[in-house]
C-alpha cells in the first residue's frame with residue numbers, strides 16, 4: 001500500500017470550537033465536510049485525546065471557522081500545537097458567541113458554520129461528530145486555506161515562492177541547511193527567513209538569535225533538526 005495516495009485527498013484548514021461548563025476551547029482540524037444539503041449536515045473528525053473532543057462530546061455542539069489562505073502560521077500554531085489544558089486559546093482572539101452559545105473564531109475566518117450534534121461515530125482514535133447546521137455565514141470574500149497549500153507553502157516545504165525569492169542567496173544555497181521542528185514539522189528555510197520574527201531571508205539557522213522560537217508551535221531552537 002502506498003500511503004502517499006492519501007496525500008492526494010483534498011482538505012481545508014479549520015478551527016473547530018466548542019464549550020464545556022462555560023469554558024471555551026478550539027482546535028485546528030482539516031477533516032470537516034458537508035454530508036447532506038437538506039437538512040444541511042456537516043461532520044468533523046476529532047482526536048479523542050484533544051480537549052475540544054471532550055467539549056463537543058459534552059455540549060453536543062460546535063462551530064467551524066474556515067481559515068483564510070493568508071492565515072499567519074502563529075495563529076494556526078496557537079490553535080493547532082498548543083493545548084487548551086495549558087492556555088486559554090481564546091485570549092486575544094476575536095470571536096463571537098453563536099446561537100447555541102459556542103464560540104466562533106472570527107480572526108482569519110472567511111466563513112463559519114455552527115452545528116448541533118445529531119450523531120457520532122467511534123473510529124478508534126477519533127470520533128466523527130455529525131452535526132445539523134443551525135447557523136452559517138460568509139465573513140470574507142477571500143480564498144480559503146487548503147491543506148495542501150498549508151503544507152507546501154506555509155510550512156516551507158514548497159518550492160521557493162516568488163515574493164521571498166532572492167537571487168543572490170540562491171547561489172549560496174548549498175551551504176544553507178534547512179531545519180525541521182521536531183514538535184510540529186515546520187521547516188526553517190534560510191532562503192525565506194522568518195518574516196513573523198523579523199528574520200531576513202538569507203539568515204542561516206545557526207545565526208538565528210537564541211531566543212528565536214518556532215513560528216508555528218513556539219518550540220525553541222534546540223527542538224530543531226537538520227534536514228537535507
Ligand code: FE
Nearest residue numbers: 181184214217
Ligand atoms: Fe514547531
